[in-house]
Every structure is written in structure tokens, then in C-alpha cells.
Amino acid sequence: MNSAPRPMIDVAIVEDNVPLGESLRMVVDSMEQARCVGVWTSAEEGLRKIDAFRPAIVLMDINLPGMSGIEATARLKREFPEIQVIIVTVHRENEKIFEALKAGACGYLIKRSRASDVRQAILDVHNGGAPMSAEIARRVVEAFHSAPAKAAPEEAAVHLSVRETEVAKLVAEGLANKEIADRLDLSIETVRGHLKKIYDKLHVRCRTEAAVKYLDSIRDRNPFG
């Protein structure tokens, strides 16, 4: 009650599991800095009511009957980009979590998180953080690498010799070592030898990876092969 009353953090919850939803509401309402402005049991209901309540943060279940939490997040962020979405998920839904982050969620909570984790996540987000596990954080960072990396790339000057390039090309066509040997009139052992050097130079461990990298590398250059 002083002259600098921090505005409360309004939090909405979209969760079809009613007990869990109520449990989350209690946790939110137990916070000094936050309050729950609504608990809705479907993405459709949430999207309908969110405009009236304008929460700062939405705890969004990822698995909802009807529209998924991912789709809901995407729509929500399109309509109200300032609203932060924290995905609520059961353990081990990495793929979905990743999709949700792409859709605009800024972090997530595991369903069996303790109350303190929930509070912390809300504060994290409010303070500009992004609550997520190490594993997901890494995947996000990695996805993040490749995108800006394409802006100023110019791949490593990994230069394959003439013979190695011929082999790499055939590997990328899906030929087996024996077929490559026939095609280039070499011994299969020689093909294997070249392959080892190729793996080494390309920093890969199998022909499939080598094929992908090789094709990738000639995509920007003069594709005379």
C-alpha cells in the first residue's frame, strides 16, 4: 500500500484438466506479485475470453481437446504478441515443446512441477527470462545457430580431392561401396579408403551425413556434378 504499488502480473490458465487447472490457480494466487484472472478448459474458450482479461502471461496446456495448445499459442501471439505464453506439458514431449516455442511460447513448465517452480517460471518470464530445461535450451540455441549462420556463411574450405569428390558424389546418389568401386573402376577397399578421408574432412561418421553435407556444399557452389 505504498506509493509504488507494483502492478500485479495477470495470469490466465488454459488447462482442460480441471484439478490441475485449479491447482495452478491456487499457486498463482498465492503469489504476492501475481494473480489468476481466469482458468479456461479449452483453447477455443481461452482465445475467446483472453481479449477481455488481457493477462500478461498465459499458462497453456500443450495437449488440449480440439485445438492444440501449440495452435492456440500461435494464434494468440499473432493477435496479442505482448502476451507471454508458458507451455504446460507432461514430461517427454520434446518435439511438441519445440513446436510450441516456434509458435511463440517463451518457455514451459512440466506438469508435475512444484509450486515454487511455477512461481519461479512466472517471475522468470515477467523479468524477461525463458524458463526451460537444459535439453530444450540447447535445441533452441542450436536451431538458432543455423539460421543466422546462413546470413554470412562461406563454408569451411574443406577441400575434397578430385577422387574424393567423385566418391562423395556417388555416395550422395545412394550407391553402395561396391557399386562405387565398379563405377570408378576401383577396388572396394580403395573406395573405403577415400570414404574414411571424406568422413575425416567433413567431420562426419557415416555416409548419410557425408551425403547430406556434400550436397549441401555444392548447393551454393558451381554444381558441375
Add this chain to the structure above:
Amino acid sequence: MNSAPRPMIDVAIVEDNVPLGESLRMVVDSMEQARCVGVWTSAEEGLRKIDAFRPAIVLMDINLPGMSGIEATARLKREFPEIQVIIVTVHRENEKIFEALKAGACGYLIKRSRASDVRQAILDVHNGGAPMSAEIARRVVEAFHSAPAKAAPEEAAVHLSVRETEVAKLVAEGLANKEIADRLDLSIETVRGHLKKIYDKLHVRCRTEAAVKYLDSIRDRNPFG
């Protein structure tokens, strides 16, 4: 010791401040799971020696005389994408840290971190994590949002089922069946089963061909899968 001797995590350190570098070495060498394979005092020296030592993780100072840690990280990741880089920085160099992450670093350490933080960061990275603060995490996630603008679909590019598509994607990343099984939480036999169907549907006979066809089929679509 037991019959499952985990291989040591080789860590290299690039830090021009010698006392700090030695201090980091001691912390690394104090770990059961890790060891320090070199402490180098410049980016140039690091890049020169790294090929011989092939550390799994590099602790890279962000401010180095001559080539910066950011530039060094970018070059390092171009040459050896499998090496994980943890940026070592004085606090509050957000812009630079962000740049470093874009350059390919997967996380960072504050210079005055405690030994336990250093150990934790190394283990985090080794276990697929990405050590970083809430603030940086959020910026990464946000940068990540703007690029992709899609939400839900799982279009089977050709005729592949959802599961088959997941498998195909991982094959195209060069993963072995066992790794795919781990990643998707399946039995290796199931992966093989899906693979057989994929070969059938794609009219190919090996994973490499499948990878190429799959990548080809999604090249027009979303950059992420």
C-alpha cells in the same frame, strides 16, 4: 571402477589471463568426468592446436587479444561443428554474449563463477544443455520466434506417416538406428520397421538415398522440421 568406464570429457581452455586460465584448468581437472587437454592464451593458438587435441568442449574467453573469442568461435564451429563452445565472459556483456551464441557457442560462464558453476556448465553442455541466464535465454528464444512462422502441421511430404516422417528426418540428420530409437523413445526394431516402410514408399534401398529424397521433398517447405 566398474565395467562402464565413461570416456572423459576433454576440455580445452582459451584464456589470455594466465591465472584465470590455470584456475579453470584446476577446476576442470578436479572433475571425475572431465580433464583439461590444454590451456591456450590466444584464439590463434587455440585454433592452431585444437585439431590435435580435439576437445569435446572449449571454454572460450570472449575478450582476447588479436582475434576475438566470437570470431574464434565462429571459425571453430565451421571447422569442427561437433565441438561445443562455452563462452567465458565478465558479467553483463549481453551484446557480445548474444553475438557469441549466434556464432555457435552453446552457453556461457561468468568469469567470477564458482568452481561448482563451472563444473555444472561443463556437465550441462555434455548432457545436451545450454548454460545461460534467463535474460539471454529469452533473447535467444525471441530471435528464434520471428524466423519460422508456422505452427502445427505435420504434412507427410509424400506419403509417409507421421512416425515415418520423424524417422526419415533423423535419418537425414545422419543418426544411426540406435540413436533414432533413443531420440524417439522407441525400440531399435521399431525404427528398423519404419525404415523398411520408408524405403518401400520412397522406392529406395538404403538410408542415404532415403535421406536425400526426404530432404529434397521438404526443401521447398519449412526450414525446420
Add this chain to the structure above:
DNA sequence: CCGTCAACTACCCATTCGGGTTGAGCGGTG
């Protein structure tokens, strides 16, 4: 209740791969 289909698991088997090592011939360069 039954048929179908996708997803999942399992076992067998011949072949192929990847890794490590070694070595020879050749041409260019310091």
C-alpha cells in the same frame, strides 16, 4: 463383432559399414 491400418516389437541372417593400421607408387616442393 470384424476387418483394416498404423504403430510397435521381435528374431534370423547375409552383407555392408566404419575404424584402425599398414604400405606402395607418384608427383610436386622445400
Add this chain to the structure above:
DNA sequence: CACCGCTCAACCCGAATGGGTAGTTGACGG
């Protein structure tokens, strides 16, 4: 000349792969 990189070749071995066959389960629609 000695050294180095490229090409070609061979051997060993454990692990991975592809090919075939077969069975269970759950969901969906007849």
C-alpha cells in the same frame, strides 16, 4: 634428397544395416 599429399590397395573386426517374416495393440468404421 626428403617430405608430403593424393591415389590405390589390403586385412581385421565388431557393429550396423537391409530384408524377410511374424505377432500384438489400439483406433476407426463398417
